[in-house]
Amino acid sequence: MGGYWRETRGADDPGERIEQSSQPSTDRPSASWPNLEAASTEKLLQAMGYDWKDLTSEVGDLPRESQAAIERFEPRQANLPELTREEAGAYIRDTGETRPWLRTAERAAPEIQHVVASVDQGGGHAAERHEGFTAGERNERRVDGLEDPAQLDPDLRAEGKDAMSPERRHRCGDTATAINNPEAFAAAFARGAAHPDIQATLGRPRSPEEVRTPRAVEIPIEELLGEDGANHCEGHRLLPIDGDIEAAKRYRLRWVNAEPEQRAGMTRPATEAITNEEFRGGTIVFAFGVTADRSHWEITTMYPKPRDRNEPQP
Amino acid sequence: MSYKDDYRNENTEAPFYWLISTLRTYLEPEVYDFDQLVDDLQSRSEWTRQFKDQHRAALLDPSQLPDGAIYWAASYDDGNQVRYLRRLWRDLYPGEPVPGGDDEFREDLRKLISGEVEHRPLPTTVIEYDDSWGKPATVEELQELGRRIWQRFYPDEPLP
Numbered sequence: 001m002g003g004y005w006r007e008t009r010g011a012d013d014p015g016e017r018i019e020q021s022s023q024p025s026t027d028r029p030s031a032s033w034p035n036l037e038a039a040s041t042e043k044l045l046q047a048m049g050y051d052w053k054d055l056t057s058e059v060g061d062l063p064r065e066s067q068a069a070i071e072r073f074e075p076r077q078a079n080l081p082e083l084t085r086e087e088a089g090a091y092i093r094d095t096g097e098t099r100p101w102l103r104t105a106e107r108a109a110p111e112i113q114h115v116v117a118s119v120d121q122g123g124g125h126a127a128e129r130h131e132g133f134t135a136g137e138r139n140e141r142r143v144d145g146l147e148d149p150a151q152l153d154p155d156l157r158a159e160g161k162d163a164m165s166p167e168r169r170h171r172c173g174d175t176a177t178a179i180n181n182p183e184a185f186a187a188a189f190a191r192g193a194a195h196p197d198i199q200a201t202l203g204r205p206r207s208p209e210e211v212r213t214p215r216a217v218e219i220p221i222e223e224l225l226g227e228d229g230a231n232h233c234e235g236h237r238l239l240p241i242d243g244d245i246e247a248a249k250r251y252r253l254r255w256v257n258a259e260p261e262q263r264a265g266m267t268r269p270a271t272e273a274i275t276n277e278e279f280r281g282g283t284i285v286f287a288f289g290v291t292a293d294r295s296h297w298e299i300t301t302m303y304p305k306p307r308d309r310n311e312p313q314p
Numbered sequence: 315m316s317y318k319d320d321y322r323n324e325n326t327e328a329p330f331y332w333l334i335s336t337l338r339t340y341l342e343p344e345v346y347d348f349d350q351l352v353d354d355l356q357s358r359s360e361w362t363r364q365f366k367d368q369h370r371a372a373l374l375d376p377s378q379l380p381d382g383a384i385y386w387a388a389s390y391d392d393g394n395q396v397r398y399l400r401r402l403w404r405d406l407y408p409g410e411p412v413p414g415g416d417d418e419f420r421e422d423l424r425k426l427i428s429g430e431v432e433h434r435p436l437p438t439t440v441i442e443y444d445d446s447w448g449k450p451a452t453v454e455e456l457q458e459l460g461r462r463i464w465q466r467f468y469p470d471e472p473l474p
Contacts, residue, residue, distance in 0.1 A: 159447045169447060171343035173389035211357035213350060215321075215339050246385060250393035254435035259450045262433055287345040301344055 063226035066187035070111050073190040075118040079202055079296040085110040088117035101133035101150070105182040115186035123292055124300035125150060125164065126189070135180040135234050142176040143236045144269040146256045160256045169256070174245050175274065177235030177304045179284075184225055184232035188284050189302055191224045198286055201297050206290060213290070214297060218283035221304060230279035233304035239270040274306050281307035317383040330379060332361055333368035337387035341402075348405070355406065366407075373399050373413040393438055401442060404467060424474040426460030429453050 075083050083091070092102045092113050105116040120127045128134070128150035134142070141147040148170035150163035162170040179185040192198055201214045221229040241247045252269040282305050289300035320328035321335055340351040355362045372379050376396050384390070390398035400419065403412045412419075422437035431437065432453055436444055443463045451459075464473055 159449075161447070167445070169442075171346045173343040211354050211359055212361055213339050213347075213354065215324075215335065216345060246390075246393055249389070249391045250438055253391040253441055254438065257435040257441050257444060257447055259434045259448060261450070262435065263448075285344070289345075289347065289350070300347075303344060 061226075061228060061231075062184060062187050066184075066191055066225055069191040069194060070115055070183075070186050073111070073115050073118070073186075073193070075121075077199075077202070078118070078122070078189075078193040079291050079298045080118045080122040083114065083118050083121060085114045088114040091117045091121070098152075099128070100152070101128045101131055104132040108182045108186075112183050112186045115190050116182050119189055119299075122298050123289060124298060124302075126299065126302040127185075128163070129176075130178045130301065130303040131185045132178065132181050134176075135178040139176045139178055139234070140236045140271055140273075142170075142172050143174070143238050144252065144271045146170045146172055146252065174238040174249060175235055175306070177233060177274065177306070179232050179304055180234050181232060184229070188224045188304075189299070192219055192284060192286050192302065193299065195219055195224075198299070201288055202299070204296075206294065206296050214288045216285050216287040218285050218305065221279060221282050221284055224284055230276050230282065233276065233279040233282070233306075235274040235304070235306065236271045237274055239272055278306040278309075279304055317380040318386065321387075330368050330372060330383065332364040333372060334380075334383050334387045336361075336365045337384065341388045343389050352406065369399065369403060369406075370413045373403065397439060401439065408467065420474075423460050423464050427457055427464060427474055429457050431456050431460075 075081060089110055092105055096103045096106060099120065102116065102120060105113050108116070116127060116131070129142075129148075134149045138147075138149040142149055145158075146160035146169060147157045148161070148163045151157040151161060151166075151170065152163070153161075156166055160169045162168050179188055193202060195217075197217045197219065201217070221233065225232055238245065238248050238252060241251060248269065255263060255266055255269055258266060285301075285303055285305050286299050287301045288297045290296075291298045315323075315325070315328075317328065317330070317334055319325070320331055321338060324335075325331060336351070339345070340347055340354075355365075372384075373396070376399075379395065384395040384398065388398065392398040392401060397418065400412050400414075400416055403410070404416065404419070419439040422439045425431055426436065426440060433456075434444070434448065434451065435441065436456070440460070440463065443466075444459065446459075461473060464471075
């Protein structure tokens with residue numbers, strides 16, 4: 001076979017050692033039933049005869065303050081397009097085919113649909129990449145194969161093409177996370193948007209002289225979703241190669257870029273699930289971008305971040 | 315105080331604050347918006363000058379960077395921070411030579427153009443400029459890709 005990468009990347013590159021492995025390509029053991037241990041929650045529930053959507057729309061252990069924030073939510077508070085609850089329900093019902101991440105909210109309460117649909121009508125991508133639709137296997141595929149859950153063309157998704165900019169590859173750090181049900185997602189967004197640290201950016205016009213995007217704001221998960229808020233968060237992380245996460249990320253890039261014949265001789269990048277416990281003491285990250293009319297800032301994404309592994313568990 | 319604390323506390327006097335903060339705000343993968351960064355750099359305001367100065371200083375002496383700060387800020391896929399910072403300079407300031415040189419990229423391009431690269435995956439420094447991910451290609455097609463990339467970055471230099 002030969003080839004450039006085998007010949008010139010030396011043994012000091014941990015990623016290279018995996019590429020030269022004689023193991024066949026591991027084609028996603030977590031997705032192949034009956035591997036119960038690694039199968040996604042969604043697949044397990046489906047196999048057990050449960051309706052994933054029904055279950056996720058009935059999570060009801062959020063604190064009263066979070067539920068109140070959902071009920072009080074007004075799109076304009078987050079500089080999102082105006083939308084009534086009735087319009088939100090119709091939007092989810094009518095666009096669920098083309099925007100499948102909305103389907104998790106199909107049977108949710110109107111006030112939850114109001115938040116989810118409003119977020120989806122903004123310029124950000126929190127709903128399609130960090131809500132229940134993405135939880136489980138889609139998160140895993142994002143981390144190990146740069147597959148953008150928002151990319152609906154399966155061929156482009158498999159090639160790692162980004163949904164928002166299909167001419168570019170999709171970006172993913174060494175973790176991908178989501179809030180795994182629409183009620184908690186809506187609560188996090190509604191409570192976060194009303195939070196003083198975020199209103200400091202959302203609650204004022206953007207000055208034309210403001211030529212720097214504001215820094216992201218992090219708010220403790222417990223503050224937005226209650227003391228058991230971590231139970232609503234999940235994700236996957238890329239595993240380091242010989243303790244080196246940079247080598248693992250470089251290897252992932254090369255794995256995705258490889259031609260099918262070469263990829264067959266490589267090992268799929270390894271990941272592991274991030275446990276609920278790791279989200280205890282973690283944060284919800286809110287990042288900003290300019291609105292379409294450039295007059296204000298809006299939340300471009302929102303996602304849960306596990307506790308820093310170097311910090312003690314609370 | 316760590317670079318993370320400096321970032322959270324907006325300690326603008328901290329070493330490489332503007333470099334780290336800008337990468338974190340614009341190029342961390344979950345918030346990635348390279349085009350917005352390019353637009354905002356056009357403002358040529360004080361922070362853009364500091365950002366570029368610190369970017370240049372980091373390339374000329376990477377040992378001065380806080381350990382792990384650039385990866386924390388940008389979570390790059392390049393394998394090491396110098397390779398990432400060189401690529402970023404190349405993309406942000408086309409036509410301006412990379413401070414400290416860009417030998418690895420030029421050598422990878424030379425190998426691609428000469429036909430030494432037989433198939434994907436491409437050398438890491440070149441992957442970002444590959445527009446046909448994961449698809450089988452002939453050596454001639456990869457050579458053509460190499461020539462396009464060379465002409466994009468070195469329009470005034472002959473092909474190697």
